[in-house]
Amino acid sequence: MSVREPQRATEPPAPSSRYLDAVIETMARPELNELQAARLAEMVPYVYERSALVRQTWTAVGLKPGDVSSLEDFVERAPFLDKDAVRAFRLASRDPFGGLLCAEPEELALLGSTSGTTGDATPLPQQPRGPMVVGLSRDFWEAGCRPGDMVAYLMFTFRAGHGIERFDRIPLAPIFLDQGGADIETFVEAARRFRPKLAYTVNNVVVHALEAYSERTGEDLADALAGIEAVIFGGEPMSSRARRLFDRCGVRIQEMTTLGDVCGAIECRERAGYHAWEDLALVEHLDPHGTEPVEDGARGELVVTSLTDRAAPVIRYRTDDIVELTRMPCACGRSHARFRVLGRKGDEVLVDGRSVLPRDVWPAVEAVPATAAALFQIVRPARECDRLRLRVGHSGDTAAAGLAGDVADAVHARLGLRPEVELVPEQELLRLGPPHKIPRVTES
Numbered sequence: 001m002s003v004r005e006p007q008r009a010t011e012p013p014a015p016s017s018r019y020l021d022a023v024i025e026t027m028a029r030p031e032l033n034e035l036q037a038a039r040l041a042e043m044v045p046y047v048y049e050r051s052a053l054v055r056q057t058w059t060a061v062g063l064k065p066g067d068v069s070s071l072e073d074f075v076e077r078a079p080f081l082d083k084d085a086v087r088a089f090r091l092a093s094r095d096p097f098g099g100l101l102c103a104e105p106e107e108l109a110l111l112g113s114t115s116g117t118t119g120d121a122t123p124l125p126q127q128p129r130g131p132m133v134v135g136l137s138r139d140f141w142e143a144g145c146r147p148g149d150m151v152a153y154l155m156f157t158f159r160a161g162h163g164i165e166r167f168d169r170i171p172l173a174p175i176f177l178d179q180g181g182a183d184i185e186t187f188v189e190a191a192r193r194f195r196p197k198l199a200y201t202v203n204n205v206v207v208h209a210l211e212a213y214s215e216r217t218g219e220d221l222a223d224a225l226a227g228i229e230a231v232i233f234g235g236e237p238m239s240s241r242a243r244r245l246f247d248r249c250g251v252r253i254q255e256m257t258t259l260g261d262v263c264g265a266i267e268c269r270e271r272a273g274y275h276a277w278e279d280l281a282l283v284e285h286l287d288p289h290g291t292e293p294v295e296d297g298a299r300g301e302l303v304v305t306s307l308t309d310r311a312a313p314v315i316r317y318r319t320d321d322i323v324e325l326t327r328m329p330c331a332c333g334r335s336h337a338r339f340r341v342l343g344r345k346g347d348e349v350l351v352d353g354r355s356v357l358p359r360d361v362w363p364a365v366e367a368v369p370a371t372a373a374a375l376f377q378i379v380r381p382a383r384e385c386d387r388l389r390l391r392v393g394h395s396g397d398t399a400a401a402g403l404a405g406d407v408a409d410a411v412h413a414r415l416g417l418r419p420e421v422e423l424v425p426e427q428e429l430l431r432l433g434p435p436h437k438i439p440r441v442t443e444s
């Protein structure tokens, strides 16, 4: 098995097809499991041979690839990896890849990285036409992209590179833009002039900048964005302002997250949860504080295993994402799992035994006009706290009298918990981001 053996770039189907890879996307569960078992049987020895961290983890429990001969064996016996294990390996070995890199540098298509919002930015090596590209091509097709269309490609740090090869399966023309406010005029101008079919990706900062632009210029955004059929919204929970803006402009929103960094996961047009491509990753959904699977549809931790990645595959990687996941087929006809992200395991704060995640606080903060940008942090010195503490950004030069009380009231009305609220100017919180995404939970 070679890294250089790329996924085949087959011709796209007829434009009227709902699916880019119909056979895989709608595969019945038994066949999908067979495909997973076959890919896993190749992946496990490959990774064991090349990944120092995986070999160390398996050796520690006395397990060898030959001991695992089925999917059942694998989920029964294979040890877990998590962020801490990767970080510890990285520190001890001074290997920036944390012992996960399985390919030679010259075999890689590009070297991206995670955003580093909650710690170190982690390198994300990618092979030619790896799972990121395969998954994203299907998602772009579902979003309505067809050969010849233009796509506004907005990235906040270009941390995944320009990713030109993302556009070779469906020949699309990308317009590369920065997500920052400074590039917003270019985005509007490009949208008006080239009428891209899709904007990938937008977030609350882009929405903020679009609204400020419209206020400043008096320009009607509905007119400027008229050609955009869909936006892919990613990186953070969507504010209701964002929803209102795109609804008013008649632009469909499809949200995006990652499948434990194996590939992206984007909602289909039915908007019934992120689709997890299970031919690219073995997806498990486990008790966040244990090893047993939780029921379909219940709250659990997302655990992923790469099935096709040759660059830096992960094996039973506990993502720290608390999700609700179901394998019920979607209305779009796809058979793969769908999930919603509720938060990070490490972001959960237990206030008087009650679980609070940033998404629980979000709607209350943004309901107060002076804090409507929802720039806030949960201050969490420990997992369990007596009191909910929030640091909240406000839009004025000085906070209006009573504002902290208004925010506390709004949170209390929603959660039944009265928080302690510290107000700071929005700009101060924006500085904490890398650069447009702020950590939502902080120790102090």
Ligand SMILES: [Zn+2]
Pocket: 268, 269, 270, 272, 275, 330, 331, 332, 333, 334
């Ligand atoms: Zn669907």
